Amino acid sequence: MATIHRELEIDCSLDTAWAQLRDFGNAASLFAGVLVDCRETAGMRTVTFDNGYVVQERLVSVDEETCRLAYSVADGGFTHHSASNP
Structure with a gap:
């Protein structure tokens, strides 16, 4: 199975970014x-x-301590899909 990792810097605080990503x-x-x-x-x-x-x-999960949101595709033609931020 392939893994894609992408990282980018944004000019805002962690609290600001997490407030948006966790929604x-x-x-x-x-x-x-x-x-x-x-x-x-x-x-x-x-x-x-x-x-x-x-x-x-x-x-799938929201982890406030590590600021991580995980989700997966339930319907959309994929055999398997999961993703998380970050």
């Missing part, structure tokens, strides 16, 4: 230009990409 339903705002819509209900979100592709994602 599971805020994906369309965070990834504007790639996502055009995000709707979240009870630990599931439906994201719509700019090309019209729609994926359902399940919240």
Whole structure:
């Protein structure tokens, strides 16, 4: 299985970044230009990409101590998918 790791620096405090990243339903705002819509209900979100592709994602965990949010694709044509920030 492949792993993709990408890191970038942003000019804001950890508290500011974490407040945005931990909001599971805020994906369309965070990834504007790639996502055009995000709707979240009870630990599931439906994201719509700019090309019209729609994926359902399940919240796996939120770790306040390490500022880590993990999620996986529940429906969207993937055999297996998981992701986390950071």
